[in-house]
Amino acid sequence: MKRLLAHGDILVWENDAFTCLKNGYLGIDGDRIDYLGADKPRAAYDEVKDMTGKLLLPGxxxxxxxxxxxxxxxxxxxxxxxxxxxxxxxxxxxxxxxxxxxxxxxxxxxxxxxxxxxxxxxxxxxxxxxxxxxxxxxxxxxxxxxxxxxxxxxxxxxxxxxxxxxxxxxxxxxxxxxxxxxxxxxxxxxxxxxxxxxxxxxxxxxxxxxxxxxxxxxxxxxxxxxxxxxxxxxxxxxxxxxxxxxxxxxxxxxxxxxxxxxxxxxxxxxxxxxxxxxxxxxxxxxxxxxxxxxxxxxxxxxxxxxxxxxxxxxxxxxxxxxxxxxxxxxxxxxxxxxxxxxxxxxxxxxGRTDTGALCVGNKADIVAVDMDRPHLTPNIDPLSNLVYSAQGADVCLTMADGRILYENGAFLTLDRDRILFEARKAAQRLLG
Ligand SMILES: [Zn+2]
Incomplete structure (x- = not known):
């Protein structure tokens, strides 16, 4: 499965600092990043996700x-x-x-x-x-x-x-x-x-x-x-x-x-x-x-x-x-x-050398933050906005090894309702 994240702002780690690549492309082939750049890649992708208004950062x-x-x-x-x-x-x-x-x-x-x-x-x-x-x-x-x-x-x-x-x-x-x-x-x-x-x-x-x-x-x-x-x-x-x-x-x-x-x-x-x-x-x-x-x-x-x-x-x-x-x-x-x-x-x-930064060859451990929010507008400096203004709930996509774990409020690997039910029940027995 090849997936392209298109038109997102991307936080790139180079020369000991993060900088923001505006309106960029991030390509994923299986579990790894295979493209990162300002121009649309020539290679074909099975799925293209429009990430306009989203900030992409390493997991x-x-x-x-x-x-x-x-x-x-x-x-x-x-x-x-x-x-x-x-x-x-x-x-x-x-x-x-x-x-x-x-x-x-x-x-x-x-x-x-x-x-x-x-x-x-x-x-x-x-x-x-x-x-x-x-x-x-x-x-x-x-x-x-x-x-x-x-x-x-x-x-x-x-x-x-x-x-x-x-x-x-x-x-x-x-x-x-x-x-x-x-x-x-x-x-x-x-x-x-x-x-x-x-x-x-x-x-x-x-x-x-x-x-x-x-x-x-x-x-x-x-x-x-x-x-x-x-x-x-x-x-x-x-x-x-x-x-x-x-x-x-x-x-x-x-x-x-x-x-x-x-x-x-x-x-x-x-x-x-x-x-x-x-x-x-x-x-x-x-x-x-x-x-x-x-x-x-x-x-x-x-x-x-x-x-x-x-x-x-x-x-x-x-x-x-x-x-x-x-x-x-x-x-x-x-x-x-x-x-x-x-x-x-x-x-x-x-001790992981293939994650922690978005770059070609690294594992596709990627988070998207939805910047289309009142408390993130105007989005003049995305990095500053991320650290000083964004909330955990602004995360709209979480991906590890190219697999989407969470998207727009939905958990794709874990059963939210079952876990919350069991957690309340266990806590009641333990602390009740
Ligand atoms: Zn501790």
Missing amino acids: LINGHTHTGMSLLRGLGSDLPLDKWLFDTVFPVEDRLTDEDLRIGMELSMLEMIASGTTSFTDMYMAPGYTARAVLASGMKANLCRPMQSFDPDEAPMTCARMREMLALYDEWNGAGDGRIKTDFSIHAEYTCTEKMVRAAAEEAQKRGAGMHIHLSETEGEQRACVEKYGLTPAQWFDSLGAFAGRAYAAHGVWLTPEDRALLRDRGVTVVHCPESNLKLGSGVADVPAMVSEGLSVALGTDGAASNNNLNLMEEMHLASILHKGVRRDPTLLSPSRVLQMATVNGARLQ
């Missing part, structure tokens, strides 16, 4: 989330992170069945697809079980089973979570023509022992898999780690080999300048999650410093229990204005830089 990549947590949306609001996590979230999570996790993940995928996300990086329970839901949805995901271990005598290779991580990799890495990738994960410094971190890092290294962690989210975490080990969380993870391969760290709110230099030198991507950090009162990560110092920064929503949605368009808007206000400098984090975080840098984090 957004959510760099850090916990999709199964959507059933816990709104739970424990207005509590600090330690009370929210240990007293509210963990007890409910203990009662989640595999079916609950699948329903939560499907609910999350509905929301992400409808707001322009084509790929996400998940950290949650039973990822092997929920991987089937990812395949059915048509989305892409980097999945992992986070390690937690509080017993210093626990042997890594007999630990159930380690065995789950290894089984996940063996069964699912590369599934769905590469749509699913599996990474390794340590939940956080404060929920894991040195022995386990070292072992997980070694196993990830052996397989060339990524390492997904929470890092320096709160001031208390940073302080307690220094008191316990004489090292910051970044230094502690590094000393245990966690950053030896592709690694990415959510939050980074309390990183020191030395931590930032360490992460940059190790090539670790920091996943900025501004909305979750604000809601939990964790603080504001110094993203302008990270960017100017050469760190790779991606964008994530975190889970729906601390955000409380998975709308990356909203996250882009917040990331773009938050730092201008905090630093009293409107020149910081341009729309191009923020879109880069949600696309190009997200692809790098996921």
